[in-house]
Amino acid sequence: MTNEERDKIIDEYKEDKKIYDDVCDKPHYVYVSAVLLDGKIWKWNIGMRERSLFTESMKIPKELIYADKKGKEYRDINDEFDRRFSMLNYPIWVNNLEEHNLAFEKGKELYKDFPIHEDYCMGVKPYEK
Secondary structure (H helix, E strand, O other): OOHHHHHHHHHHHHHHHHHHHHHHOOOEEEEEEEEEEOOEEEEEEEEOOOOOOOOHHHOOOHHHHEOOOOOOOOOOOOOOEOOOEEEEEEEEEEOOHHHHHHHHHHHHHHHOOOOEOOOOOOOOOOOOO
């Protein structure tokens, strides 16, 4: 990689960070979200968009979506949904970048109300036991 290519990447990063900081410095919601499996955290996310069980980052693999899946073709989404999964969404209103950053710490504290599932499927856990 040449110095010009490296400098261009750094400049693009700085511009993206400035846009992000500008957006975060205005009033908005930060959403604390989690997919719960049997009432325990299976996936989690804190961000500026509300999540659902069908949001790409929170999506449940097809083989886990349907309660009756043994050796059968996958059925359409209107068939029985596995009721063991539920969604947690907790919005936190923030007014500026400082409050935005604090909301992430508060969000991690909120997760402590729920145990972490034995089959936790992401990398970093929201809290350590």
